[in-house]
Amino acid sequence: MEQPQSPFAIPREDVxxxxxxxxxxxxxNYLARNADFCNEHGQCNLEAQETWLLHRDILHALIMPVVTLFRRASALAEAALCTRRTEDLELAFAGEARGAFLCLQCILTEEEEWCRGTGCPACVVTATLSTESHIRLTIAASLLSTAAIASPASTPAGEELATPTRALPPLPHILPALRSALASDPFWSDDADMWSYLLSRATQLSAGIQALIAECIDLESLVSSPTSDRLTHALQKRGLTYPNVPSANATQVEEKGVKLRKSKLAKRQLRLKDEEFELMRRAALQCWAKARVPKHVRGEILGTGKLSRVRSLTCP
Known part of the structure; x- marks a missing residue:
């Protein structure tokens, strides 16, 4: 019986x-604590299991910095917006950064176990080819590892590595292995343009994550002094207000108000309202005629004089 093999083939020199x-x-060494294979993959020989573990560790080294970044971005958004509603956290970011935050929020929420690399190492590796989201995040994470702007390398426990020599290296090795795996997979190999499409989408996600990193740096400095006008201005750019932090120009804006221009329909409706009030007033004042009020006084009060005659909108 043929044993299941990892879909990735990484050259020995890269390993x-x-x-x-x-x-x-x-x-x-840290991930070696979690090396329990499922019943299906537990029957593989030692060499195959070592390959599964290596590829799981590479994926973990790629994805976990992105997971750590998303957690930090969520914490900063909660502090800035004073809310724990996950559906509102995206409002702390704008543009490409907001799109990347939403994308990561969806993937990390639905595939938390895979992102953390928990469970059977072989199942984690094979799940990488299960959906477009898995593949796109893997490619984007690989691009980020070689980008000039990258999130700080972190251990699985979320602690930053102490020295540059202990930082995780760039990991572009997964890209050719992933492309080859897609070409060999019976599901993905049907579309010849699939790789270029996924690479394009992943490049956009990578650029969005880099924008998210930049906004997190700015947001962290703003959150550290939440009463400053800088935070208020930054949130107002996104159409938000910081609770209990009055804006410097808030009073000015309220006093100045917004200039409105009345349309022709609005002017006509105002005239109709005035005529309705006038008709009711005349109906009431006509009762005064029985009181034998002088005619010229009634005409002045009722507005029946020559100067008061205007074109009616309701009567001919």
Missing amino acids: EALTESEGFCMLR
Whole structure:
């Protein structure tokens, strides 16, 4: 019976380069605690299991910094907006950063176990090819690992590595392996343009995550002094207000107000309202005629004089 194999094929020289990284070795030692295979993959030989573990560790090294970034962004958004409603946290960001935050929120919520690399290592690796979201996040994370702006490398416990020598290395090795795996997969290989489409979407997500990193840096400095006008101005740009923090120009804006221009329909409705009031007034005042009020006084009060005659909108 043929044993299941990892869909990824990473060259030996790339594996040797990774094993020379102190940060990656520390990560592998930490993840070795979670090396329990399921019944299906537990029957694989030792060499196959070592391959599954290596590929799981590479995926973990790619995805966990993105998970850590999303958690930090969520915490900053909660502090800035003073809310724990997950559906409102996106309002703390704008543009590409908001789109990336929403995308990460959906993926990390639905696939939390895969993002954390928990469970059977072989199942974690094979799940990478299960949906477009998995593949897109994996490609974007690989692009981020080689980008000039990258999130701080972190351990699975969420603590930053102490020295640069312990930082995780760039991990572009997964891209050719992932492309080859897609070409060999019976589901994804039907579309010849699938790789270019996924790479384009992942590049957009990578750019959005970099924008999210930049906004987190700005938001962190603003949240540290929440009473400053900088935070109020930053939130107002997104159409938000910071609770209990009055804006410097709030009173000015209220006093000045907004200039409105009446339309022709609004002017006509105002005239109709005035005529309705006038008709009711005349109906009431006509009763005064029985009181034998002088005619010129009644005409002045009722507005029946020559100067008061205007074109009626309700009567011919």
